[in-house]
Amino acid sequence: MGQPQITEYEQSLEALSGNEFQDEVSAYLQAVIIDFQTVPASPQGDAGLDGFSHHGERAYCCYGPEHNAFKKNKEREDAIVEKFKGDLRRLYEVDTDGKKLVFCENKEIETILPEKRKIKHVSSSLTGLGVTGF
Numbered sequence: 001m002g003q004p005q006i007t008e009y010e011q012s013l014e015a016l017s018g019n020e021f022q023d024e025v026s027a028y029l030q031a032v033i034i035d036f037q038t039v040p041a042s043p044q045g046d047a048g049l050d051g052f053s054h055h056g057e058r059a060y061c062c063y064g065p066e067h068n069a070f071k072k073n074k075e076r077e078d079a080i081v082e083k084f085k086g087d088l089r090r091l092y093e094v095d096t097d098g099k100k101l102v103f104c105e106n107k108e109i110e111t112i113l114p115e116k117r118k119i120k121h122v123s124s125s126l127t128g129l130g131v132t133g134f
Helices: 004-015 018-032 073-091
Strands: 051-053 058-063 094-097 100-103 121-126
Touching: 004 018, 018 051, 018 058, 058 073, 073 094, 073 121
Parallel strands: 058 121
Antiparallel strands: 051 058, 094 100
16 A cells, blocks of 8 residues: 555646646656756747756656546547657657658757757656556
């Protein structure tokens, strides 16, 4: 059985959606990771990246779909998978050509990360499936 404070926090995260979920996850990461930086979606876009740390080598993606946006859990699950697949492709600068992965430059990310840095590790947080992974 989990620790009561952790279980309570997980339940509070599951109640959030959209920007509220992302804001809460970002606040938590800023509190526990010394060099964590959030990446605002505007004005230029976030390149699939919601935050980064470790001198720009570790990326963080958050997604909290609106609770009423999907009629069925399967639709919500599919949307979450597609969102993360798209973000991961952008972060690692790849796309698919048939069954092959091909390089696909992400010019936005160059304006966000420290100079000459590339993402080496991605962590994700999502709500809607009862999953939170930091």
